[in-house]
């Protein structure tokens with residue numbers, strides 16, 4: 001996902017970009033990008049300034065934080081970034097003048113590497129507490145079975161401690 005700035009036409013242009021998931025090196029202990037990344041990319045160029053915006057689509061493989069099962073997490077998000085050639089003066093100007101919501105970035109050697117932009121925006125979509133589904137029942141805290149797919153008898157066996165005391169009292173009065 002590279003844009004060669006001198007080759008871009010002035011004004012608006014559009015690109016459909018796609019790359020394999022491992023190109024983005026987005027994987028960790030409990031997440032992995034598993035689907036190709038599709039980037040519907042709208043570019044606006046004026047001289048050496050380039051504005052990139054568009055929609056991103058891909059999917060992660062995550063582990064559910066409740067039932068510990070792996071699941072696929074689809075991601076769609078938008079990006080909006082302003083690229084300027086890397087030079088100290090331009091960077092300083094950009095930091096002071098740009099509104100906070102605009103992602104201002106720099107490029108060098110006439111080439112914009114969109115991989116970093118895409119990586120940043122996709123990783124922002126990673127949930128803090130991944131859930132395979134909203135109402136995931138999780139694991140039984142006593143025997144560990146997955147309560148989404150199995151039942152266990154732990155709940156019935158468990159006796160409320162207050163009831164246990166009552167039972168003892170009854171037993172005592174009977175003797």
Ligand SMILES: [Zn+2]
Nearest residue numbers: 064067132136
């Ligand atoms: Zn789950």
Ligand SMILES: [Zn+2]
Nearest residue numbers: 140143152154
């Ligand atoms: Zn159980």
